[in-house]
Amino acid sequence: MNTVEYNKSVDKYADGMFRFILKNIKDEDKARDIVQDSFEKLWRNIENVNYQKVKSYLFTTAYHTMIDLIRKEKRKEDFENVDVKEYSHSEQYSDFKEVLNIALEKLSDIQRSVILLRDYEGYSYAEIAKITDLSESQVKVYIYRARKNLKSFIGSIETLV
Amino acid sequence: MMRRIDRHNYEEFFLDYLEGNMNDSEKKNLESFLALNPDLREELDEMCLVELEEEDIIFDKSSLKQIPFETDFEDFCVAKLEGDLEQEEEIAFTKYLNENLIGKAQYQLFERTKLKADNDIIYPDKEELKRKERKIIPYWMISGVGIAASVLLLFSVWNTSISDKNAMQDSAKKVAYNDSVKKVVITPTKDSNRLEKLAGINSEPKTTKQEVVKSGIEKVENVIAKSQPIEKRTDRIVTKQAITENPIDTKQAASQKVSLPEVIKTAELELLANVEVVDQKIEVSNQEKEMNELPVNTGLANLGMSWKSSVKAKRKNNSLLYAVAKMGVDKIGEIAGKKVQLDKQYDSETEKTRLNFNTKGLGFSTSIK
Numbered sequence: 001m002n003t004v005e006y007n008k009s010v011d012k013y014a015d016g017m018f019r020f021i022l023k024n025i026k027d028e029d030k031a032r033d034i035v036q037d038s039f040e041k042l043w044r045n046i047e048n049v050n051y052q053k054v055k056s057y058l059f060t061t062a063y064h065t066m067i068d069l070i071r072k073e074k075r076k077e078d079f080e081n082v083d084v085k086e087y088s089h090s091e092q093y094s095d096f097k098e099v100l101n102i103a104l105e106k107l108s109d110i111q112r113s114v115i116l117l118r119d120y121e122g123y124s125y126a127e128i129a130k131i132t133d134l135s136e137s138q139v140k141v142y143i144y145r146a147r148k149n150l151k152s153f154i155g156s157i158e159t160l161v
Numbered sequence: 162m163m164r165r166i167d168r169h170n171y172e173e174f175f176l177d178y179l180e181g182n183m184n185d186s187e188k189k190n191l192e193s194f195l196a197l198n199p200d201l202r203e204e205l206d207e208m209c210l211v212e213l214e215e216e217d218i219i220f221d222k223s224s225l226k227q228i229p230f231e232t233d234f235e236d237f238c239v240a241k242l243e244g245d246l247e248q249e250e251e252i253a254f255t256k257y258l259n260e261n262l263i264g265k266a267q268y269q270l271f272e273r274t275k276l277k278a279d280n281d282i283i284y285p286d287k288e289e290l291k292r293k294e295r296k297i298i299p300y301w302m303i304s305g306v307g308i309a310a311s312v313l314l315l316f317s318v319w320n321t322s323i324s325d326k327n328a329m330q331d332s333a334k335k336v337a338y339n340d341s342v343k344k345v346v347i348t349p350t351k352d353s354n355r356l357e358k359l360a361g362i363n364s365e366p367k368t369t370k371q372e373v374v375k376s377g378i379e380k381v382e383n384v385i386a387k388s389q390p391i392e393k394r395t396d397r398i399v400t401k402q403a404i405t406e407n408p409i410d411t412k413q414a415a416s417q418k419v420s421l422p423e424v425i426k427t428a429e430l431e432l433l434a435n436v437e438v439v440d441q442k443i444e445v446s447n448q449e450k451e452m453n454e455l456p457v458n459t460g461l462a463n464l465g466m467s468w469k470s471s472v473k474a475k476r477k478n479n480s481l482l483y484a485v486a487k488m489g490v491d492k493i494g495e496i497a498g499k500k501v502q503l504d505k506q507y508d509s510e511t512e513k514t515r516l517n518f519n520t521k522g523l524g525f526s527t528s529i530k
Contacts, residue, residue, distance in 0.1 A: 003294040010290045018284035032285070039290045100276065118243075119276035140245075147239045150274035151267075 005051040010039060013055055017062045020116050023104065024066055034069070038062040059121070060131045063113060070109055096154075103153035111146035114139055166194045168201070175205050230257045234264060238271040308493045308501055309523045315486050316516070316527055483516075494520070 014035055022031040038061040042049060049057050104112060113132060117123045125136045125143075132139065166174050174191055177183050183191065195202040230237055230253075237254050240246050246254060258265045284290075487503050494501030501520040507513075517526045 003292055007291045010287050014284040014287050014290060015282070016278070019278060019282045022282060035284055036290065043292060096273070100273070103274075104276070115276065120278040143243065144236065144239045147242065147271060147274050148235055151235075151238075151270045154273055155267075155270050 001046050001049050001051045001054065003046075005054070006043065006046055009042070009051070009054045009058065013058050014039070016121060017058055020059070020120055021062055021066050023116055023120075024109065024112055025070065026105075030069060034062050034065045037065055055121075056127060056131060059117070063131050064133075067109070099154060099157050100150070103150045106153060107146055107149055110134075111142050111149065114142045115146040115150075118143055166190060168198065171198075171201055175208060178205070179208060226253060227257055230254055230264075234267070235271075238268045241268070242271050242275065308490070308520055309518075311493065312486070312490060312503070312518050315482075315489065316518075486516075490518070 017035050017038065018031055021034050022028060025031060038058050041061050042054065042058060104115075107115070110132070114128050114134075117128045117131060123131070125139045128134075128139045128143075129136045134142070164170075164174075171194065174183075174187075174194075178188070178191055195205065237246070237250075241251065241254055258268055483505055490501050490503040502518070504517045504519075506515050506517055513528045515526050515528050518524060
């Protein structure tokens with residue numbers, strides 16, 4: 001991979017990475033740092049990274065940096081262990097996007113990550129497995145659970161509305 | 162060949178008959194056999210009664226197909242959303258949803274869980290992440306720059322050494338010219354005989370000299386007056402001219418006032434309690450000569466003093482450095498396969514020697530003297 005390809009990668013993937021990380025950690029500065037670190041790592045390994053696989057490389061690096069950060073900060077909340085009705089408050093949501101964002105925040109870190117990779121970036125189970133260091137079947141299970149949890153949250157809100 | 166029917170194998174023929182596996186001639190054959198054995202006709206009639214008629218039973222098979230959809234409805238919904246269903250399953254589940262309004266509404270909720278990337282979120286400093294392209298520098302440029310750098314380095318070292326030597330020489334001149342030059346007048350004393358004896362002691366001058374330096378001019382005057390060795394020593398360091406002008410004889414000195422060689426007092430003299438250094442600074446000469454000439458031509462050479470030879474050494478060094486530089490440049494040029502020149506040129510107008518360096522893409526000239 002050369003400098004031109006590296007710069008192309010910045011144009012093509014920096015936004016997606018930033019979006020993916022920001023949706024996960026909700027901290028703009030840290031999301032920027034993670035994206036920057038990932039590109040710095042790419043630059044250091046520019047000779048060894050194939051341009052065809054650079055997206056996967058970048059997302060893998062960013063994902064693991066993020067996971068390390070999350071572990072450090074111990075900001076874990078597992079949606080699976082929380083009763084959805086707890087969130088079924090009487091507040092009116094201005095739009096569905098907001099509802100979905102809240103639902104997304106309620107997911108566990110791993111569920112959120114896999115579903116974001118799936119929906120935002122259109123990755124296959126195999127690609128997500130590679131990025132997240134999980135097996136394909138584990139990825140599938142997390143995605144299914146995430147969808148059910150999201151649907152459950154949306155359903156509970158819509159019933160109230 | 163037609164099989165023959167008898168009372169031992171008739172059952173086989175009966176079965177074929179009942180199942181309709183007999184042709185007409187076989188049927189005729191069976192009829193004639195039954196006519197001969199009426200008891201067996203009864204048996205055949207009984208066998209015909211067992212035959213069951215097909216019933217028309219209505220059963221809703223589709224309900225069976227719906228069982229998985231109902232039990233694992235949510236999984237089917239996600240699987241359909243994710244495109245994980247086989248083609249047949251996809252068709253069947255779609256049909257099921259179309260027939261089941263509640264199920265369809267649920268599935269529509271699943272469809273809404275599909276996240277859409279928020280394109281308003283963009284990385285703010287993409288330009289900062291970008292890198293400048295690494296330019297490939299041609300070999301000739303690297304070699305040219307390399308040569309230039311090495312020659313520059315060589316010159317800078319050279320010039321530094323030259324300027325250092327100049328500075329040293331200048332300071333020496335300054336000492337010679339600026340410091341007050343005192344005339345030491347020696348008054349002949351009665352102790353001259355005793356001092357003559359002391360002259361034989363070689364180790365004595367050291368301490369005597371040091372005292373001279375440390376205690377100032379007056380002391381110098383006194384000590385010299387008393388001390389023979391200093392006169393002896395001055396004999397050794399006077400110039401030929403000085404000797405002719407000021408022949409110092411201890412015996413004569415006793416009877417007349419003798420103007421001794423000038424003692425150059427320097428700051429160094431005070432600091433360096435070293436006879437050799439002191440000797441270097443003490444000169445016997447007339448004032449004018451001293452002022453006009455560098456101490457090069459004094460009797461110091463006889464003492465092996467360094468400064469007389471320093472100029473020569475410097476020149477020698479310069480020419481040696483030039484030779485090294487020239488050789489180095491030639492060699493580099495040879496290795497690089499480029500024409501690289503280093504010339505020494507004397508400019509009569511400025512009275513300076515200049516060094517000229519020329520190579521492809523770079524050339525400079527520096528004044529070295």
